Amino acid sequence: MSKYIKEIVIGIGVAALLFLVYIGVNVLPFLTIAAFVGVFFYFSRPKGSGAMTAGVDRRTKAKVPTYLTFDDIGGQDRAKNELKEALDFLIKQEEIKKFGIRPLKGILLEGPPGTGKTLMAKAAAQHTNSVFLSASGSEFVEMYVGVGASRIRDLFKDARTRAQKENKDSAIIFIDEIDVIGGKRDGGGQHREYDQTLNQLLTEMDGIHTQETPRILLMAATNRKEMLDSALLRPGRFDRHISVDLPDKKGRLHILNLHAKNKPLAMNVDLEKVAEESFNFSGAQLESLMNEAAVYAMREESPYIETRHMSAAVDKVMMGERSDRESSKAERERVALHELGHAIMAEVTTPGSVAQVSLRPRGQALGYVRHNPSDDQYLYTKQELENRMMVALGGAVAEEMFYGNRSTGSRNDFDQVLHMVKMMMDSGLTNLGIIDRDMVTKDELMKENQRIVEQQTSRTREILERHRDVFQQSLSILTKEEELSGTEFRSLFKQINQRTTA
Known part of the structure; x- marks a missing residue:
């Protein structure tokens, strides 16, 4: 219908101009004014859309999800319970008035990518029977000054309008990757477009009145909470910070x-x-x-x-996916010995932990050992870290035993070892004791790092030398089969050791 109204208005305008020309009126001033107005509205509209409100409306309508419930989200029981408790401020309005509680204005979901932050925001809308609008932080970034701030205003206005139209008491606005517009301001006096957008968001959040109907709740997600501006994180804006971690x-x-x-x-x-x-x-x-x-x-x-x-x-x-790389026989044997070094050390230090030994290239790896931890572990003792270091060093030590040198295949292993050494130092598990890195010289850190790595390398070599027969007798089997399951490897490991000790 709006399309026909626009055509009728344009037709009337053209007819009016023709009539003025016919009666001898100078229409040039009218045309100049019309041109200026047209150019102004053209550059004011959001990219790829008509008027600003219409653009936001179409964008948010396209993103209204098929609602899902918290039961459809797995692995986040703690985060879900914490979010439900926060959302009760939208549902239990009579109890809120009774205890004089101020309803929440914002909830920030933070955690690694892929943990379900967006899904939880959608489930929150279903849980509270609210209108749900979503946007990404990048949608508010424009080269034209003021466009981002204008879109923030229209997003909040659209949320209120929709809630009233659908006769609902509340609306939830979800902004994904909010760190794009909510990053820390540099304080150098430069008035950036990002700062204008953030300032407008802060203003809108301050304007979410506690007694206003429909109520607006802002939810946002980020992987980098430390980059957000402190004005955005304070109580009264984002009142709840909910961590959405990797599942156990x-x-x-x-x-x-x-x-x-x-x-x-x-x-x-x-x-x-x-x-x-x-x-x-x-x-x-x-x-x-x-x-x-x-x-x-x-x-x-x-x-x-x-x-x-x-x-x-x-x-x-x-x-990653299997690679089509073709390697020479000599390279395959080196890779096989390298992976057997990892597998033997894993079986010695943590029996039953090997899930698979493979020579089939995947991603950037020419071979790999997949481990099978029986329980999730988040704390490690000094002994456990040393055992993990020896498993990581097993590949390089095995190459030295049979070739007298190492290869570039140990690069990632050494990265793991250095990370564990750093973890030991920061946890006070080395001879340096409890330290502040800024108060210790680099020479002291390097000496302690070298001592730990050399000590674990020596222990690894001792253990692998005692199992040299396992390398020699299982090499041909692994290069032929290309893959051994953990059960097959353990059976082979025990048989060879029994024959050696008999």
């Missing part, structure tokens, strides 16, 4: 079960074991894992998703 084993199992509902799993698939193998996976990675396992099953034209498909999917999500 129980949470990973819940997420896997959610994504397995529409997939034909074989009877031998143990999702609890997959949850153990996927330590430090985010919810998005777990969804990708289930999807990739289904892809592998479809490629093989298998009616069910088997355990081998799940194992291959874990490897793909963790390290």
